[in-house]
Amino acid sequence: MTRIIMHGCNGRMGQMITGIVKEYQDAEIVAGIDIADNITTNGYPVFTDINACDVQADVVIDFSSAAAVDKLMDYCEARNLPLVLCSTGLSEEQLARVKALSEKIAVLKSANMSLGINLLQKLLKEAAAILAPSGFDVEIVEKHHRMKLDAPSGTALALADSVNEALGGEYEYVYDRSGRREKRPAAEIGISAVRGGTIVGDHDVIFAGQDEVITFSHSAYSRAVFAKGAVSAALFLAGKNPGFYDMSDVIDASLAK
Numbered sequence: 001m002t003r004i005i006m007h008g009c010n011g012r013m014g015q016m017i018t019g020i021v022k023e024y025q026d027a028e029i030v031a032g033i034d035i036a037d038n039i040t041t042n043g044y045p046v047f048t049d050i051n052a053c054d055v056q057a058d059v060v061i062d063f064s065s066a067a068a069v070d071k072l073m074d075y076c077e078a079r080n081l082p083l084v085l086c087s088t089g090l091s092e093e094q095l096a097r098v099k100a101l102s103e104k105i106a107v108l109k110s111a112n113m114s115l116g117i118n119l120l121q122k123l124l125k126e127a128a129a130i131l132a133p134s135g136f137d138v139e140i141v142e143k144h145h146r147m148k149l150d151a152p153s154g155t156a157l158a159l160a161d162s163v164n165e166a167l168g169g170e171y172e173y174v175y176d177r178s179g180r181r182e183k184r185p186a187a188e189i190g191i192s193a194v195r196g197g198t199i200v201g202d203h204d205v206i207f208a209g210q211d212e213v214i215t216f217s218h219s220a221y222s223r224a225v226f227a228k229g230a231v232s233a234a235l236f237l238a239g240k241n242p243g244f245y246d247m248s249d250v251i252d253a254s255l256a257k
Contacts, residue, residue, distance in 0.1 A: 002027045002238045003057040004231075005081070007072055008064030009046060010034040013086070016227040017061060018042055027235060031055035035068070050075050057081060058238040061230050065149065066090050073101050082106040082237045086113060086230055089150030102244035108237050110247040111154035113229030116218050117203070118247045121162040124205060124216060128166040136209040137184065138163055138171070143194040143202040151193035159205055160189050 004021065008014045009032025021029050022043075031053050032046040039046070047053040050071055059082045062072055066089040076083045082105055085098065101107055112118070132138065142156040152175065164171045172188045184190075201220040206213060220226070229247065236250045 002059060002235050003030045004028065004234055005030065005053065005055065005057045005060045006032045006044075007050070007060055007062040008034060008068070008087070009042060009044075010036050010039045011063060013063035013223055013227060013230075015039070016223045017063065017230055020224065020227045021231055024231065024235075027231060030057050033072075034064075059084065059234045061234050062087055063230070066094065069094055070097070073097060077101055077104055080105055082240060083108070084230055084233045084237055085109040086226075088154030099244060103242055105242050106237050106240035106245065107243075108233050108245040108247075108249070110229075110233070111158035112201075112226070113233065113247060114218075114220060114225040115229065115247075115251065116220075116225070117155060117158075118251060120203075120205075120216060120218050121159060122248075124159060124162045125166040127207060127214070127216070128163040131207045131209065131214065132163075132167050134209065135186075136207040136214070137186070137190075138188075139190040139192070139206040139208065141192045141194065141204045141206070143196070143199045145198050145200065146195050148195060151195065152191045153193065153201070153203075155201065155203055156191055156193070159203060160191060163189060163205070 004027060006014050006017060006029050018029060021027050029044050031044055032042055033050045033053060034046055035048055037046050037048050060076055061084045063086045066087055069087055069090060085107060088111060098107060098109060140156050140160055142153045144153060160173055170187055174188045174190050200223060203218045205216040233250050236253055
């Protein structure tokens with residue numbers, strides 16, 4: 001039985017994961033951490049201070065906010081707890097700390113926990129290597145609900161990184177063109193963010209060429225796709241040696257069974 005601490009347990013994703021884990025016979029949430037202790041039906045103890053949590057566990061799933069990640073990393077390092085890190089909007093300093101932490105404990109970080117997005121990243125590398133040298137411009141449009149705090153999304157940046165990796169890292173990311181009047185440079189990836197309503201998550205990667213456009217699209221209709229991915233990641237990560245993992249490792253391990 002894999003024992004999970006849910007960091008950000010009373011948020012939308014924390015509650016989604018709480019419900020989904022109940023369907024697993026080989027996993028359970030043994031404790032939760034959340035700044036708001038306003039839900040009494042979790043079925044496990046909830047701590048508003050992470051350092052007060054003394055419950056034994058095998059892995060932590062994090063779906064909180066960038067502001068809470070520093071204390072979380074301290075906690076996991078001190079207790080040698082593997083960490084599935086799903087919060088987005090981390091600073092460069094925090095990302096560097098994540099990398100350093102992975103030398104001491106197992107850390108799995110992915111901008112998006114869905115199988116579809118991770119497959120899309122692989123497809124984009126192949127497409128970019130063929131299309132960009134042929135003169136296709138690259139634009140990314142992401143759409144999320146009005147409550148999302150960071151923009152652009154971590155997934156949009158991960159998709160841009162996949163494209164840029166295939167192009168030797170030579171492309172610049174552009175988030176706003178309102179302050180300039182010039183033709184679009186070739187070596188840039190435009191990233192636009194839409195926020196509104198209850199959109200779970202839409203991502204379009206557009207390759208616009210001469211007289212033709214190719215668009216790769218992914219739409220999430222429920223947060224359940226991210227929740228199931230996070231639980232699969234936790235089951236994979238528990239007991240792993242220190243290292244930096246991502247969802248491709250989870251997918252590869254599943255295919256190897």
